[in-house]
Amino acid sequence: MRLIVQDGEEKRAIRLSPGTLTVGSAETAAVRLSAPGVAPEHLAIHVEGEGVEIEVLAPTHTTELSGQAIEGRVDWPHGALLVVGSARMKADLREKPKAAAPAPVRSGAPRGGRAEGRSGSARGASGGGARPARVQRSSRPRAQRSFPTWLILLLAVPAILVAWKAFQSVAQSSASEGFAAKTSEERLVEAIRMGDTTSAEVEMAKVRANWKSLTPEWTGRFEELEKQIKKEVASGDAFMIEAEGEKHIDMRLQRFIDRNLRENGRPEAREFMRRADRFLQLYPGHSKTDWVERMKAQFGKYAKMNEPPTAEDLLFELKYLTEGSPRDYHKAHEIIAAFQKDNGPTPEISAFAAGLSASEEEYYYREMDLAEGLWERGSAGSQQKALGTALAVMACLSRDDLAEDGVAKLKGVHDIQNVLRALQKRPEWAEPLEQCARRPAFQAFLKEMGL
DSSP states (O other): OEEEEEETTEEEEEEOOSEEEEEESSTTOSEEOOSTTOOTTOEEEEEETTEEEEEESOTTSOEEETTEEOOSEEEOOTTOEEEETTEEEEEEOOOOOOOOOOOOOOOSSOTTSOOOOTTSSOOBOTTSOBOOOOOOOOOOOOOOOOOOHHHHHHHHHHHHHHHHHHHHHHHHTOSSTTOOHHHHHHHHHHHHHTTOHHHHHHHHHHHHHTGGGSOHHHHHHHHHHHHHHHHHHHHHHHHHHHHHHHHHIIIIIIHHHHHHOSSOOHHHHHHHHHHHHHHHHHOTTOTTHHHHHHHHHHHTTTOOTTSOOOHHHHHHHHHHHHHSSSOOHHHHHHHHHHHHHHHOOOHHHHHHHHTHHHHHHHHHHHHHHHHHHHHHTOOHHHHHHHHHHHHHHHHHOOOHHHHHHHHHHHTTSTTHHHHHHHHHTSHHHHHHHHHHTTSHHHHHHHHHTTO
16 A cells, blocks of 8 residues: 655655554644645654554644545545645555565475385285286387478467567657557556646656657557646646635635634735735635635625725734735835825824834845745755745746846756746746846846746
8 A cells, every 4th residue: 555645846655554644734744745724733644564554643724535625534545535735645555555465386296205106115915925016118218290281380480470460560650769559548547546747747748859750540549648747637636726826815814704804904905905805816716716706705895805995004014014924025015105195294204114124125035044944954945945935936026136136046047947837737826926127137147948
């Protein structure tokens, strides 16, 4: 039995043995996950005999089995997809077949003794006399008949032709050394069955590179497999977007309601409306869109976003723009400039703006040092976090000198062009990358890489 883990871009297999494994983002977890939305101690996997059970340890975080949210302790069937935050896992509960025991060796005589037979020593007769042993005649060797040579050749020719046809079929399905259509088909079928779309896409790219060498029969087979892969990828993307939206609601909306909207204040209501609009923009087809709309209608009674903000409203918004997550110093400066243009300078806003540049610089160097530390760990998960941290910092900057320093660091990252191209396809990164491009240094950096 084994555990198949898809942790961001990293995929690995873990052997399951009787006992309990903890899963989470903590360093002490037996199965450590670096994907977003994973709690330090997220769940426990109990392996008993041939069965596996899941025990949810962090009920406030996303844990879904076969598309359904779970809690407590439940069975984990073979092949069922388990979502932990934004990581994906499957249990392969098949046992490897045991090797057959060798057949016992038969012997004509007992070990350690002499065989007894009719030609052995004479047995005693009833009268006590002895009967002479029977003499065995040696048999005359018989001549062995052999097949005529012409018959052997006649039978061998069809076998040679069949082998040659099989060789030609394999040769036609191979465009380069190391590629075999049959092997690729088996790998694709197994990857699709296990829900491992990453491995399936990699193998399909290898097939596409050898497409011209395939026979029509193989072309048809691979076209069907490619359709299945695209369907699985689309389903997985939709599932991931749903999970990301669920995390956004928990962290950015529900938590804000619990902490700040019990008294239904005007500044707090305005901030919630801004966050709700952000969610609806990122996840328009999410299953909880109706809930977000209802919350907007409820708190919209206390604040109208089309009304001009007061100084109190503005200070509350600026606090979350520059002290929350994600931060946006660039937008904070824009809001301050627009407010002062319409209302003139006020002591509270002027004092806040005076300390903004220093706090931005402190935040930048602290987060970039954290990103460099994550990168030096070397694992795929930690490096993914490092890039995410660095780009999130770059997106919020208002100072060009800090942006130039950040671009110099990003240029040293291995394969950064492909990483950014992959991030551009994810809806949650579209706006942060656009915000990064507001700084001339980062915009030039994107153009240099053809992005």
